[in-house]
Structure formats: C-alpha cells, structure tokens
Amino acid sequence: MLSIGEAASTVGVAVSALRYWDERGIVRPAERKGGKRFYGPDELHRLAAAKMLQDTGLCTLDEIAAVLRGPEHGDWRAVVRDRIAELVEQQRKLAIAETFLNHFLRCPRDHPIETCPSLRDYTTRVLTEKP
Structure with missing residues (x-):
C-alpha cells in the first residue's frame, strides 16, 4: 500500500488531484488509516488510466469518471x-x-x-x- 503522496508521485499527479478524484468518486483509496489515504495496485492502475486519459486533454473529468466507474454508473x-x-x-x-x-x-x-x-x-x- 502506498500513501497518497507516494501514489501521486508514482502516477505523476499532485496530491490535491488525488484528493479531488477521491471526493468526486473517480478513484477512491483502497483504505484509510488514521485519516490518511492508501492506494494498492488496483487503485494505482485506475489512477494511471485516469492520468493517461487526462493527459490527452481531450476527455473531461466526467468522461473519465464514467469510464473508470464502469457499467454500474451508466453506459460508459x-x-x-x-x-x-x-x-x-x-x-x-x-x-x-x-x-x-x-x-x-x-x-x-x-x-x-x-x-x-x-x-x-x-x-x-x-x-x-x-x-
């Protein structure tokens, strides 16, 4: 498990971006301990996919969320x-x-x-x- 800072550094985004993505329900941490967020391999995969889509500059955050959330949240x-x-x-x-x-x-x-x-x-x- 990686802390939010380690996960942000690994993926190449700001810690504030991960907090925002968590608040929006785009990528949630695997767990929280003592108010701190921790990310596992599955979450890192989702974060990397979100970053890749965002880096193109051609997908909105809502579109990225739809893809990452999958079928339980609509027709992605x-x-x-x-x-x-x-x-x-x-x-x-x-x-x-x-x-x-x-x-x-x-x-x-x-x-x-x-x-x-x-x-x-x-x-x-x-x-x-x-x-």
Missing part, C-alpha cells in the same frame, strides 16, 4: 463513442488546417490570403456550399 460505452465521434470530427478539421498551412508555406505569393487564386477558389466554394 456511449460516453466513449461520443468522445470518439468528436475526435474524428476534430481530426477532420485538423487535416483541413494542415492542408491550408502547408499551402501557405508552398504558395509563391507574398500574401496568400489576399492574392492566391487557389485559396480564393476554395473559400468561394465553401461559402457557396453553406445552406
């Missing part, structure tokens, strides 16, 4: 499916942004936004396709 798979759909849409938008940025770098024009005919054609198509 629906939460994951919704997050995946949002990630797919974000990837689509990032690919468009990458295409534009690469075009800006390759464009021989000094000011592509104002003078690039290819870019102007694209934005015109986008604007006319809007409902």
Whole structure:
C-alpha cells in the first residue's frame, strides 16, 4: 500500500488531484488509516488510466469518471463513442488546417490570403456550399 503522496508521485499527479478524484468518486483509496489515504495496485492502475486519459486533454473529468466507474454508473460505452465521434470530427478539421498551412508555406505569393487564386477558389466554394 502506498500513501497518497507516494501514489501521486508514482502516477505523476499532485496530491490535491488525488484528493479531488477521491471526493468526486473517480478513484477512491483502497483504505484509510488514521485519516490518511492508501492506494494498492488496483487503485494505482485506475489512477494511471485516469492520468493517461487526462493527459490527452481531450476527455473531461466526467468522461473519465464514467469510464473508470464502469457499467454500474451508466453506459460508459456511449460516453466513449461520443468522445470518439468528436475526435474524428476534430481530426477532420485538423487535416483541413494542415492542408491550408502547408499551402501557405508552398504558395509563391507574398500574401496568400489576399492574392492566391487557389485559396480564393476554395473559400468561394465553401461559402457557396453553406445552406
């Protein structure tokens, strides 16, 4: 069993984060002795999974909680499916942004936004396709 400080150091989060996650019911300590929290291997596994999901910056704490709590607290798979759909849409938008940025770098024009005919054609198509 690891103290809260040892568990926080092992996982790479602040002690305050573990306290907060405990208060929210995301990852509870295995036991408490004398008012102190202690974490075992199962809790460390859950903490590491929570940290991994949080590190992406793409999952909310509520989504992380849903996944960690499992089926007894709702349809965690629906939460994951919704997050995946949002990630797919974000990837689509990032690919468009990458295409534009690469075009800006390759464009021989000094000011592509104002003078690039290819870019102007694209934005015109986008604007006319809007409902």
